[in-house]
Amino acid sequence: MKQGVVPDDLTRPFWEAANERRLVIQCCAACDRLQHPPGRRCHQCGSDEHIGWREVSGRATIYNYCVVHDTPVRVLQQDQPFNVAVVMLDEDPGIQMYSHLPGTPVDEVPVGAPVEVVFEATANGQFVPEWQVVEGAP
Amino acid sequence: MNAPRHPESFFRTEEGLGLWEHRGKVAAVGIGHSPTARRWDGRPETCVGALSLDALRRAMEDAGVDPANVDGLVMDPTTTTGAYWPRGRPAPEEVVNAFHATDNPLDGIAQLSSEWILGNMPELTDVGFAMYGDGCMARALCIAAQAVGDGLTHTCLVLKSWHNFEGRYYQGGSNAGSDLPGRSALSALWGAPVCYGTALQFAEYCRKYGKSHDMMAPFIENSRRNGLMFPEGYWAQHRPEEITPEDYQAARWIAKPANLFDNDLPIMMAAAYVLTTAERARDMRQEPVYILNHASSRTRPRSLTPTLDEVEEDTARSARKIYEGAGITAGDLSFENMYDGFALFHQFHLEGLGYRGVGFGEALDFYQTDISIHGPNPVLPSGGNIGCGRSRIWMHTDCMQQLQQRAGERQVTGVKPEVAVSGGPMPLGGNFLVWGATPD
Numbered sequence A: 001m002k003q004g005v006v007p008d009d010l011t012r013p014f015w016e017a018a019n020e021r022r023l024v025i026q027c028c029a030a031c032d033r034l035q036h037p038p039g040r041r042c043h044q045c046g047s048d049e050h051i052g053w054r055e056v057s058g059r060a061t062i063y064n065y066c067v068v069h070d071t072p073v074r075v076l077q078q079d080q081p082f083n084v085a086v087v088m089l090d091e092d093p094g095i096q097m098y099s100h101l102p103g104t105p106v107d108e109v110p111v112g113a114p115v116e117v118v119f120e121a122t123a124n125g126q127f128v129p130e131w132q133v134v135e136g137a138p
Numbered sequence B: 001m002n003a004p005r006h007p008e009s010f011f012r013t014e015e016g017l018g019l020w021e022h023r024g025k026v027a028a029v030g031i032g033h034s035p036t037a038r039r040w041d042g043r044p045e046t047c048v049g050a051l052s053l054d055a056l057r058r059a060m061e062d063a064g065v066d067p068a069n070v071d072g073l074v075m076d077p078t079t080t081t082g083a084y085w086p087r088g089r090p091a092p093e094e095v096v097n098a099f100h101a102t103d104n105p106l107d108g109i110a111q112l113s114s115e116w117i118l119g120n121m122p123e124l125t126d127v128g129f130a131m132y133g134d135g136c137m138a139r140a141l142c143i144a145a146q147a148v149g150d151g152l153t154h155t156c157l158v159l160k161s162w163h164n165f166e167g168r169y170y171q172g173g174s175n176a177g178s179d180l181p182g183r184s185a186l187s188a189l190w191g192a193p194v195c196y197g198t199a200l201q202f203a204e205y206c207r208k209y210g211k212s213h214d215m216m217a218p219f220i221e222n223s224r225r226n227g228l229m230f231p232e233g234y235w236a237q238h239r240p241e242e243i244t245p246e247d248y249q250a251a252r253w254i255a256k257p258a259n260l261f262d263n264d265l266p267i268m269m270a271a272a273y274v275l276t277t278a279e280r281a282r283d284m285r286q287e288p289v290y291i292l293n294h295a296s297s298r299t300r301p302r303s304l305t306p307t308l309d310e311v312e313e314d315t316a317r318s319a320r321k322i323y324e325g326a327g328i329t330a331g332d333l334s335f336e337n338m339y340d341g342f343a344l345f346h347q348f349h350l351e352g353l354g355y356r357g358v359g360f361g362e363a364l365d366f367y368q369t370d371i372s373i374h375g376p377n378p379v380l381p382s383g384g385n386i387g388c389g390r391s392r393i394w395m396h397t398d399c400m401q402q403l404q405q406r407a408g409e410r411q412v413t414g415v416k417p418e419v420a421v422s423g424g425p426m427p428l429g430g431n432f433l434v435w436g437a438t439p440d
């Protein structure tokens, strides 16, 4: 099980949405542009006036992955080796999220395959977005 | 006096700036390295502060510079290799008391202020310019080069130091805890080690260009071989062990496709240089090595981790800046000496530079040819972090020593050492220096 999460001011909307099984990504309304990880300001226009959160579909594609054999995180060491993939959102392939790809065998990661979001409980009950390969996808 | 952090205006971060206004007018004239160690043994004379004093004094001695004539100091106040002083554990008193202390008892042990350095070097009586350049020696060198060129200092010490403590690095702190703050949880929850981002880029590189991890073996073998001829390096001093292709291919994975030998070894060490004006350099003990340009990148990835496209765009852009300000082309490079700590990104630097015409996706094939110090196409004659330990410094010292014809056993023999580039760390972002054996 992943370490627990203590939301901070910057990321609270993301974590609260995850507890409601929704995926939201920070967005600058002026630029109509998503950004992740979130920041105090828009990474493009530099303004903090139009920063908000936008719900996305929870559909993405596996971009890349490694197999972790030596993690520095103590609670994950018993699970080694494990996949750590990067997925890119369908809404904007420039936006990346990490995933352990639950259900995908170690080092058998189908790069380019579609995935969909699921929500997984962490050690303190906070939910976190995870990603699973869409069964039966071409 | 505590130094201010550097202003961004010191750096040449844009394309189209033309020749560097101080091209050939600033020179490196002294090199000083402390001994290396795997970890601190707790004695005052081996703490990171003591190593720093040693390196600074050796650099001045090497240059033949009277400390009273030094008027500048550029240094990094951060000294960690990834190891942190345990929270709540007091600094050992006998170490604190062995030096002229500052208000911070960990000064000289787990970090380093300019106040600590100057307080413990009474012979530096005339330092009026001090500045922090954080991250690595490359950034500090860019600042010092610009400061000397601008006339803010005429004889400037440049220092970078590293401490390492007991325990496996990055395994303490939040990685050992039960909870993470929301911002860092967005990446840290998945437990990827530090080499993960580079391993990802390498995985994409192999898929895109049809290459394999095994093709890195000649590069690793060459790096360690060169490092073992670097008497200032950790492996040469403590563990003279070569890495054969068989060793490399049998090594355990850290984050596949990154294995143990693709990662550098954290060590303790300090290194210092003396930079001065080309005019003053003529009267000093060593042949001057002229700085023909410095260039920097401040590119950030769009999202969590740089993609291969982002890396390749930025290494190509950095190379254009490097060449433009120095008034050179790739064909002028005598050898290639960019950063390597992680080994799996070295090819991005090399391909960005277009060293010997090597383009994107071609470096691993190039590694299968003669890349030794005796051939026509030397790659990483310093041995880098893989050959010498984690410092991000070897490439700079090696460029200077090669151009001064005093690299000893490592001296390149298949090419005339005239022009070299060093810098890093990561392929995205970074700071770079161009060195010349002559001012033009």
Ligand SMILES: [Zn+2]
Residues within 6 Å of the ligand: A028, A029, A030, A031, A032, A042, A043, A044, A045, A046, A047
């Ligand atoms: Zn904006």
